[in-house]
Amino acid sequence: MDAFVVILVSAVTAIATLILISTGLAVIFGLMRVINMAHGEFLMVGALTTTSLVLKLHFPWWLAMMVAPFVGAAIGGVMEILLISRIYQRDLVDTLLITFGISLIMFQLAVNIFGTTPPGIETPLGAMTVGSYSFPAYTLVLLVAALVMLSGLYLLFTRTKYGLLARATAQNPAMALALGVPAQRINFITFTLGCALASLGGAVLAPMISVSPSLGQAYVGQAFMTVVIAGPAFISGTLLSAFLLGGVSNGLSQGATTLWGVTGLFAMAIVILRFKPLGVSASWKRGL
Amino acid sequence: MTTSMPHDEPLTGTFSSSLAIRSMRVKGLILFPVLIALLVFAAQFASSTMALKLTLWISFAICALSLDFVWGKAGIFSFGQNAVFGLGGYAYAVVALNLFPTSQETISALLGAGLVGAVSSTLLGYFLFYSRLSDVSLSIVTLAVTLIIYTVLASTAGPEYHIGDALLGGFNGIPSLPGIAFPSIGSFGGEELSMHQLLTFAIVFAGLIYFLLHVLVHSRFGLKIEGLRSNELRMELLGYDVRKLKLTAFTIGGLIAGLGGGLFAAWGTFVNPSVFSLAQAATVVVWVMVGGRGSLLGAFVGVLLVQSAADAADLVVTEQTPLLVGLLLIGVVMLMPDGVVPTLTRWIMPARSRQRDFRIKLPVAKPGFANETPERRLSVTEIAKHFGGVHVLRGISAAFGEHPINAIIGPNGAGKSTFFNILTGRHRPDQGKVVLNGSDVSRMPTFLRCRRGLGIKMQVPCIFSDLTVRENMQLAAMISREAQDICDVLQRVGLSNRANEIAKTLSHGEQQWLEIALLLVQNPSVILLDEPGAGMGEEDKRRTIALIHSLSEQHTLIVVEHDMEFIRALSAPLLMLHQGIVFRSGAFEELVRDDAVIDAYLGRRSHAG
Numbered sequence: 068m069d070a071f072v073v074i075l076v077s078a079v080t081a082i083a084t085l086i087l088i089s090t091g092l093a094v095i096f097g098l099m100r101v102i103n104m105a106h107g108e109f110l111m112v113g114a115l116t117t118t119s120l121v122l123k124l125h126f127p128w129w130l131a132m133m134v135a136p137f138v139g140a141a142i143g144g145v146m147e148i149l150l151i152s153r154i155y156q157r158d159l160v161d162t163l164l165i166t167f168g169i170s171l172i173m174f175q176l177a178v179n180i181f182g183t184t185p186p187g188i189e190t191p192l193g194a195m196t197v198g199s200y201s202f203p204a205y206t207l208v209l210l211v212a213a214l215v216m217l218s219g220l221y222l223l224f225t226r227t228k229y230g231l232l233a234r235a236t237a238q239n240p241a242m243a244l245a246l247g248v249p250a251q252r253i254n255f256i257t258f259t260l261g262c263a264l265a266s267l268g269g270a271v272l273a274p275m276i277s278v279s280p281s282l283g284q285a286y287v288g289q290a291f292m293t294v295v296i297a298g299p300a301f302i303s304g305t306l307l308s309a310f311l312l313g314g315v316s317n318g319l320s321q322g323a324t325t326l327w328g329v330t331g332l333f334a335m336a337i338v339i340l341r342f343k344p345l346g347v348s349a350s351w352k353r354g355l
Numbered sequence: 356m357t358t359s360m361p362h363d364e365p366l367t368g369t370f371s372s373s374l375a376i377r378s379m380r381v382k383g384l385i386l387f388p389v390l391i392a393l394l395v396f397a398a399q400f401a402s403s404t405m406a407l408k409l410t411l412w413i414s415f416a417i418c419a420l421s422l423d424f425v426w427g428k429a430g431i432f433s434f435g436q437n438a439v440f441g442l443g444g445y446a447y448a449v450v451a452l453n454l455f456p457t458s459q460e461t462i463s464a465l466l467g468a469g470l471v472g473a474v475s476s477t478l479l480g481y482f483l484f485y486s487r488l489s490d491v492s493l494s495i496v497t498l499a500v501t502l503i504i505y506t507v508l509a510s511t512a513g514p515e516y517h518i519g520d521a522l523l524g525g526f527n528g529i530p531s532l533p534g535i536a537f538p539s540i541g542s543f544g545g546e547e548l549s550m551h552q553l554l555t556f557a558i559v560f561a562g563l564i565y566f567l568l569h570v571l572v573h574s575r576f577g578l579k580i581e582g583l584r585s586n587e588l589r590m591e592l593l594g595y596d597v598r599k600l601k602l603t604a605f606t607i608g609g610l611i612a613g614l615g616g617g618l619f620a621a622w623g624t625f626v627n628p629s630v631f632s633l634a635q636a637a638t639v640v641v642w643v644m645v646g647g648r649g650s651l652l653g654a655f656v657g658v659l660l661v662q663s664a665a666d667a668a669d670l671v672v673t674e675q676t677p678l679l680v681g682l683l684l685i686g687v688v689m690l691m692p693d694g695v696v697p698t699l700t701r702w703i704m705p706a707r708s709r710q711r712d713f714r715i716k717l718p719v720a721k722p723g724f725a726n727e728t729p730e731r732r733l734s735v736t737e738i739a740k741h742f743g744g745v746h747v748l749r750g751i752s753a754a755f756g757e758h759p760i761n762a763i764i765g766p767n768g769a770g771k772s773t774f775f776n777i778l779t780g781r782h783r784p785d786q787g788k789v790v791l792n793g794s795d796v797s798r799m800p801t802f803l804r805c806r807r808g809l810g811i812k813m814q815v816p817c818i819f820s821d822l823t824v825r826e827n828m829q830l831a832a833m834i835s836r837e838a839q840d841i842c843d844v845l846q847r848v849g850l851s852n853r854a855n856e857i858a859k860t861l862s863h864g865e866q867q868w869l870e871i872a873l874l875l876v877q878n879p880s881v882i883l884l885d886e887p888g889a890g891m892g893e894e895d896k897r898r899t900i901a902l903i904h905s906l907s908e909q910h911t912l913i914v915v916e917h918d919m920e921f922i923r924a925l926s927a928p929l930l931m932l933h934q935g936i937v938f939r940s941g942a943f944e945e946l947v948r949d950d951a952v953i954d955a956y957l958g959r960r961s962h963a964g
Contacts, residue, residue: 100491102491102494102495104498150685150689153689154688154689159490159491160432160490160494161688161692163491163494164640164644164684164685164688165684165685165688165689167633167637167640167681167684168637168680168681168682168683168684168685168688169681169685170633170637170681171633171634171637171677171678171680171681171684172677172678172681172682172685174633174634174677175675175676175677175678175681176678179675284502284505284632284633285506287502287633288498288499288501288502288503288506289499291495291496291498291499292495292496292499294495295492295495295496295499325510326506326507326510326511329503329506329507330503330507333499333500333503336496336499337482337496340482340486340488340492340496341482341485341486342486344486344487344488344489344492345489350743
């Protein structure tokens with residue numbers, strides 16, 4: 068029973084983490100076909116905002132986490148207006164290279180401002196005990212945050228006017244434009260939303276991980292893999308993909324070492340792609 | 356300064372199985388050893404710091420060269436070239452530490468680096484290309500691989516992680532490697548090279564790699580990978596195994612990057628996981644972007660410019676490399692996406708990019724070979740195909756070849772395109788057989804069917820728009836066992852005076868003819884035409900119909916079309932598909948008088964009962 072709880076808790080943590088780190092990327096890629104290479108740095112922005120607000124300005128942790136997405140959205144919005152909107156029509160590799168450039172600049176600026184190893188914050192809420200095993204109660208926050216994020220997005224894209232227009236623009240940009248959809252504004256909102264979600268993800272994870280400017284590098288590889296495996300349905304696909312990859316990597320981490328966990332995640336991803344090159348949701352009928 | 360090639364230059368020639376190189380290029384290459392010798396001579400006067408720096412840059416340039424080849428020539432955008440470079444470095448370290456104490460040489464380690472580079476690229480490439488990943492997924496996966504290697508190598512700090520005598524050492528990497536040392540033969544070799552000797556070695560080594568790559572790029576293989584970059588689908592429709600070609604190009608890139616990594620490790624006498632960092636992955640791309648992708652020389656120019664700029668900036672603000680690389684990357688993409696070398700080339704020699712001479716002499720089949728092809732038949736039996744729950748085709752049987760022209764018609768949603776795709780091999784049937792000239796090709800991929808005599812003409816012109824008309828034709832002829840004379844075919848479609856022009860400068864109509872010429876040069880037994888009349892004016896349609904009639908003398912044609920006037924002019928037996936079955940077949944006049952056919956087209960319920 069205790070062993071079961073141990074495995075369950077760590078699996079939930081792994082899966083929720085993957086969802087938190089990849090949703091923002093999935094939204095931007097799914098709706099704009101833009102690969103945001105600076106995604107990892109937006110995770111970092113969220114995490115650093117949270118730790119700084121808690122340590123310097125003594126915000127309560129939950130309030131600091133609520134502020135983080137706005138910081139991410141502000142940076143992302145400026146980036147979209149200055150650079151992304153100008154090259155959106157061009158080669159896909161161009162947007163990839165531009166965002167890569169931004170990623171490097173953000174990384175170096177973070178190092179300049181915060182140093183390479185800024186102080187972290189404690190995990191709030193203490194521990195919970197089940198039998199002889201105790202685990203951080205904050206795990207539940209991760210789980211709830213991941214679920215709220217996905218269900219919130221589902222509602223946003225099915226129930227709002229923006230959601231409808233964004234999906235229309237994604238499916239057929241030329242037609243959407245011809246029907247009078249302000250595609251440029253929709254893309255701006257989508258990109259900003261994606262950056263905000265990334266920062267929120269980083270913020271929620273901040274108490275559980277070591278927060279530093281290189282945080283982005285540490286997580287972005289897994290985030291990319293999750294999104295590629297997810298395929299076109301960027302909400303439900305991401306959920307399934309996080310389950311598959313998170314489950315496998317967690318199992319291996321438990322059984323062997325973290326090193327094997329990371330390697331296993333990658334190996335699994337490559338094997339899935341061999342058979343499902345367009346991702347697990349490629350043949351699904353619903354597009355969300 | 357370009358010598359223009361006369362248009363009527365004979366294209367025929369003797370078949371040569373070796374790599375035949377353009378004669379003009381060969382002349383240029385005589386100068387090449389002289390240039391290398393001059394560089395080696397000049398290198399002796401470099402200061403020690405300079406020599407050290409230049410050797411490092413040369414190892415970088417070899418890495419850039421590999422990406423330039425893979426991306427600029429073959430069109431595969433990989434973020435993983437620096438990972439292969441890094442693996443080469445680690446391979447050098449591991450082999451050198453294990454062998455050097457006894458063998459006193461590290462050339463084996465350098466070759467080992469190249470081998471590891473090639474093998475790791477083959478493995479990765481197999482998954483990338485045989486999964487048919489999209490370009491985007493491919494670049495993401497290569498990046499993720501890089502990051503994961505970084506993570507894995509960084510966590511190998513313990514003493515348990517070792518290969519032979521080499522401790523992997525986690526973040527700190529592997530220190531105290533031996534430098535480049537030749538095996539001792541008499542008084543030569545047997546000890547590590549000095550700083551200036553290493554620079555000399557690096558210049559010659561890089562020069563050799565550059566030379567071989569240059570030869571490769573101008574060989575038949577070079578033309579094939581240019582075709583790949585220009586139009587992958589057409590390559591497949593000509594009968595090329597696209598995945599294998601890509602894998603080969605990627606492996607060659609891996610070999611080069613691995614060798615560069617070996618030189619890098621020998622230069623620094625250490626290697627650590629920082630070569631796998633994101634910043635490094637981006638830097639390789641920046642080198643190639645700045646130098647100009649597709650220009651082999653650009654790799655060297657790019658490294659020289661970017662690294663000099665980085666060094667200069669380092670004097671002003673230290674330790675800001677990622678910031679600088681980031682700014683450079685954004686600047687180049689926004690302001691000069693073509694890179695320095697191509698931009699300069701265009702300024703200095705504006706004609707050169709347009710003027711291309713032909714590269715290869717081709718095997719030419721005996722004239723009149725076409726008539727000797729005995730079989731020109733394609734038949735299908737009981738073909739069924741469903742997508743999800745929708746049964747698009749429900750048991751179609753037909754035989755083509757009795758009559759030279761065959762038309763397939765049907766209202767929207769009848770299953771025409773699915774049927775066409777079953778014939779081309781894009782879709783595999785759930786049931787039933789496709790038989791081409793007596794052999795079952797149901798499970799065969801498109802390119803193999805094309806090699807066995809199937810020609811496919813797409814609705815929109817599918818040609819190599821970045822290559823000249825002649826190069827287009829050569830690509831088609833190279834893979835065919837029954838290649839026809841290129842000049843004859845070009846004359847037949849009226850393009851013989853355009854042979855040296857880049858295909859994208861042709862008009863829409865001419866591009867259609869070029870595509871037909873690509874089929875003709877391969878002398879296929881059966882030609883599939885997908886809506887040949889689509890988007891054409893009356894004049895073009897008449898020409899196309901005339902051409903179809905003339906083609907039918909030597910080939911069996913299958914035309915999928917819904918333009919009734921067009922079909923009437925073909926005077927061919929019709930096969931009408933409706934709701935996934937062969938609804939009617941017969942002559943045009945019979946079908947237009949059939950009420951059931953009209954009902955199907957108008958979407959009426961049958962009134963005949």
